[in-house]
Amino acid sequence: MKKIGFLSFGHWSPERGSQVKTAQDVLLQSIDLAVAAEELGLDGAYFRVHHFARQLASPFPLLSAIGARTSKIEIGTGVIDMRYENPLYMIEDAGSADLISGGRLQLGISRGSPEQVIDGWRHFGYQPGEGETDADMARRHTQVFLDALQGEGFAKPNPRPMFPNPPGLLRLEPHSPGLRDRIWWGAASDATAVWAAQMGMNLQSSTLKADETGEPFHIQQARQIRAFRNAWDEAGHDRTPRVSVSRSIFALMNDQDRYYFGNGSKDGDQIGVIDDMRAIFGRGYAAQPDKLIEQLREDEGIAEADTLLLTVPNMLGVDYNAHVIESILTHVAPELGWR
Template sequence: MTTERKKIGFLSFGHWADERGSGVRTASDVLLQSIELSVAAEQLGIDGAYFRVHHYARQLASPFPLMAAIGARTSTIEIGTGVIDMRYENPLYMVEDAGAADLISGGRLQLGISRGSPEQVIDGWRYFGYQPAEGESPADMARRHAEVFLQQLEGRGFAQPNPNPMFPNPPGLLRLEPHSEGLRDRIWWGAASDATAIWAAEMGMNLQSSTLKTDESGEPFHIQQAKQIRAFREAWQKAGHSRKPRVSVSRSIFALTDDRDRAYFGRGGKDSDQVGVIDETRSVFGRSYADEPDRLIEQLREDEAIAEADTLLLTIPNMLGVDYNTHVLESILTHVAPAMGWR
């Protein structure tokens, strides 16, 4: 269990909808508000701005222009994803995009990648020009893309140079440019199962564990997730990596401190886990939290996985706008984090 100061970030799904009550009606709205919220969060002392990536949906999709823009407007906040679906990615082009965005931000990218979740389109990655190799599953393809991405982030030359180049080349094989030193250590894998968490550790990636997990024991979600984190750290140690890994968990947590909070979330959070089936796999979905600060703190102290993680990502209702979400984050920092020992 970690006893260090906990990093606290927000995780936005980046929804927009032109409907009553929405403060985010267009793609332009969600992009610009994501930048503004990141600036406001940094001013509050929030440690990270993270964004989901979904295709074919009215949600954030291509993350690198957004992260570069946030990087240009901020100076300290971490900027990340949770997660990029590697079934859809050209890993070499992604190295170039990631390197450029990381350099613009001064080395603050924290990229969560994974096999992704069910999308709006059946096998949507096929329209992007990708398909599993013979004998591969889509998840296998995602891991293959991830392995190429990780290898190329190391910055070693691999491409034979043209003997008559337009511009002078450095000696030897050429690498992808721009290269951002240290980015390889800031890649996270979004793991739903214990096995993929162990694989992530063996590959030298940090761990992102979300609000759902493959149900592998029938135990409460937070207990299964805490066990997954411990298995990840044990595998990391066995792999002999020199650095210390990071682990994040995501939660919906709302401190009810004013009439707006009570109007939106006054019915409380989901007091118990939910069970569902994703891709024919039984999964357990963690509860959400919404209560007066004193009671909220008592509930959060029982969450074993939050205690195990060094980073907590707060999922936010982004369609309620920048001002309200700034208030949500400030309420956690003011009324919850100190009592929990996170600050």
């Protein structure tokens, strides 16, 4: 059994053929897709976060709106770039969104992905400290976020406050119990996966990672997941961690599917350089269900994970994306033992 969710990059563009032409379109359609996915029985609705781009950027209003319109589906990110975040203000936003959803938030965070602009986090008022890299700054923000998310008081109260205070040091409000256990780290390397385990965060592993051994992507990803779980056990945490992987998977059920994806499946991994890192990009899958099942049985990364996030082509509209999700849930997942 696996939890299955969708992962939307939240693109919008006025170009011909797009069903998502404006920022308003992508926000409203993201809500509608989450509602439709819940009705289909999907487990999660996850969204990418990118700044300075025609994509989703500020996740908490969207997550809160979805939380108010749904009742069961997990709501998450994959991932929030911590270089851009005020970790204390983020706790207030996250706590509010989690309480609105009844404790369904699954918050993916990380050092972030390549940007649309040069050092975009500087425009948000952040810069690395002396001797720090931007990745160090992201982890520093993360440490502050995780510590304060515990809900312990740390701020000295004003002796003459506007409103009465509870006794002792004050914490950030609203506090959402349990949210600390639902923080995920998006790791591109084995070392950052181990660090995430030591910090008590769940693991998100995408379709891209550092090419550390030259082996196929899914084998390297499976090794990364095992390294994460071993480090988790060594750290002695008192709960079982979760691990998600993302994939582009399309069951070719009709002429429209074949038109969009019949020639678009990548049969092999790709190698590239991203942020001065040699990276390996995992293949996509697009085939008739019987062939798709056969291919997916060989994917060791999926086999190691407890959660699978299906990347969806959000610019094709809600109805088509609901069809993509339903095809996987109905014709593929049961045969693989995911359902």
